Amino acid sequence: MSNTSSKVERINEILQETIYSIENNKEEISEIVEYARDDVKQIEKDLCKIKERVEEIIKEVDKLEIEERKSRSYLSNVSKNFNIYSEKDLKQAYDRANETRIRLLLKREEEKRLIERRKEQEFRLKSAIEVYKKAERVRKSVSVATEYLKGNLDEILFTVDHLNKRQVLGIKIIEAQEEERERLARDMHDGPAQSMANILVKTEICERLMDIDIKKSKEELQNLKTIARTTLKDIRKTIYDLRPMSLDDLGLIPTLERYIYNFIDYTGIDVKLNVLGDVVNLNSTVEIAIFRIIQEALNNIFKHSKATEARIVMEYSPTRLNLSIRDNGIGFNIDKVNELGRDTTGGFGLINIRERVELLKGNLEIKSSPGKGTRINIFIKLPEEEN
Missing domain, CATH: 1.10.287 (Helix Hairpins)
Structure with a gap:
């Protein structure tokens, strides 16, 4: 009882x-x-x-x-x-x-x-x-x-009379969030991103038509093209953050590799991904949740850890998925973070990870201490249909 x-x-x-x-x-x-x-x-x-x-x-x-x-x-x-x-x-x-x-x-x-x-x-x-x-x-x-x-x-x-219903409710919430992100990503891709690409074409046309003060006009057009390219890059990055479309096309591992590549380029932190066992094509909702967990963990490392290296190990077994994320950063006092809870940005990031793990009916272990880096271990039991 x-x-x-x-x-x-x-x-x-x-x-x-x-x-x-x-x-x-x-x-x-x-x-x-x-x-x-x-x-x-x-x-x-x-x-x-x-x-x-x-x-x-x-x-x-x-x-x-x-x-x-x-x-x-x-x-x-x-x-x-x-x-x-x-x-x-x-x-x-x-x-x-x-x-x-x-x-x-x-x-x-x-x-x-x-x-x-x-x-x-x-x-x-x-x-x-x-x-x-x-x-x-x-x-x-x-x-x-x-x-x-x-x-x-x-x-x-x-x-709700059974614990499994909590998992169903959580997955439905994740599905609703991801569907909305997907719709927003599609709208931005078909609208602003296409407009920005069109600006580049128009500037090149104008560049050929200009015949007065060619030098100055070309300089202005080059500046406009640079701004347009930057805007287009930012929009596409936003689209990717909202919904990595490659999850549906390529799967979890290629999407993670691409995200880590961009993360290294942006932050300068050396991140290595090691995948063990036979890769299983999981339910799309589960793959999205795992991607968001790793994304949140790397974001915490970038914002708070002052780390120079991070290692991610994903181990597939017939019954569960084991995930380990560690860094060589400054670490933190786990008890203090738990006490502060949502009052700190770092604590809120860990709460997001914990909630996603619990919604997948998994287990989470966090090991850290000041000056000794941080290690996050996650164990997720695979549904029978994936087994």
């Missing part, structure tokens, strides 16, 4: 922690919604300016066309009446006509570029509005879920 009571209490703790986590994330989601709304307003403002400029350019082109026709007519008249006009008059008329023609060509080219920018900005506005609407729907859904959990907590506890 006491064992059942302790299980129910633990379930209660998990649900309370879930509510706490959702409440904390609500602020971040609200910030995303506000950012999306501000982005829409800024794009609308920029689009309005571009439209005003297009109208001004069109008027200037119309004036230049009239001026160009007059200059050509005057040049024709001077050419025909060479007995009336001098050679100097003819040269001036020709220079004037040629200058007007060049100004007209440049102004038409500027008009063409502005119209292209207007189309791109209109497309960006459409995409930004879609992102804003989706973010708003997510915020409403999270609020509804929070209120539901708060209002039905006792009912949920009564209906």
